[in-house]
Amino acid sequence: MKFQVLSLISHAPHPLTGELPSAADRLAEVVDVGVAAEQLGFDGYAVGERHAGPFLSSSPTVVLGALAARTSRIRLLTGVTVVAILDPVRVAEDYATLDQLSRGRIELVVGKGAEAGHFDLFGLDEERQWDLQKERYELLRRLWSEEEIDWEGEFRPALHGATTLPRPYDGVPRIWHGSATSLNSPELAARHGDPLFTANAVQPREAYAALIAHYREKFEEYGHDPARAHVAAGSGGLLIADSSQQAVERFKELYEAKVAQTFKPHLAGRAGYNTPFRTIEDAMGSGPQLIGSPQQIIDKILGYHEVYRHDLQSISVDGFGLARGEQLETLQRFAEEIAPVVRKEAPSALWE
Secondary structure, eight states: OEEEEEEOOBOOOOTTTOOOOOHHHHHHHHHHHHHHHHHTTOSEEEEOOOSSSSBSOSOHHHHHHHHHHHOSSSEEEESOBOGGGSOHHHHHHHHHHHHHHTTSOEEEEEOOOSOTTHHHHTTOOGGGHHHHHHHHHHHHHHHHHOSSEEEOOSSSOOEEEEOOSSOOSSSOOOEEEEESSOSHHHHHHHHHTOOEEEOOSSSOHHHHHHHHHHHHHHHHHTTOOGGGOOEEEOOSOEEEOSSHHHHHHHHHHHHHHHHHHHOOGGGTTSTTTSOSOOSHHHHHHHSSOEEEOHHHHHHHHHHHHHHHOOSEEEEOSSSSOOOHHHHHHHHHHIIIIIHHHHHHHSOOOTTO
16 A cells, blocks of 8 residues: 555644644645655555634645745645636646646546535536536546647637646656546546546445445446556545543544534535534544554554555644644654554555
């Protein structure tokens, strides 16, 4: 299995102390953690994209550019690129530039995004979100794989003989499809033979397993080689302690305060927004959160792998308000105590 670190660059007051770092310090922290992830042997580092709510990830291309300049090996991903609200020409240009700067290390995870407010911000009709997603994604594919294209669609002016520059570094970068609650993204991924990145962050395991099963079924129906149906899975955050009891003692107040802080009353009942795992004991027992001893976390990841057969596991260390030093310590423990065991038990040919 491969491993990536994901940051959505959250910027909310600490759930217990109320402290809020400056935007500059928070962004510097994200870049420093990305550099450390490469040094610790992680395979990828991903930056989210949010245009609503307490986040600083509205310009992932800028953050990934800073990471490209300070790293040389680690793959750089998005999590996700909200292609439904963006101009595909701009996306093609920006990420091809990053692909050149990083010498072929860029991969996109495209999705409609998890914050409902961004459609209003960009003057778009949320009711058309899946139509927007499909049209803009398919245009992006053509812009990267073809030159001098003629194209006409519903949501942007037509193109005549268009070629975006720069071209990608070494062929079309891999494009994953982020999937949290709907079959639309697995369907689109399967149709085009692309990999699937399931959120695996809020809902119970069965919900994500259904999305993945639909993806694999459709992938074969569309005539693609099943061996190429790569799947990645997120997690609801990573907290490591020496034992289960120590994890509860150390993180219970922090975890439950963060859950309360992020609860969205106006979205109650909508899948994918509010975690049903409101206590740390629930999260450790049944949730996708990776909380507990190294062995507990190993067992949970391998348990998900038994169901998902995923190639890539994403982890996050900055979502609960851990200080920079605690984040780096957590990454180091994961890299030394957890990753080697999971790599051996669940090998993957992704990125080889």
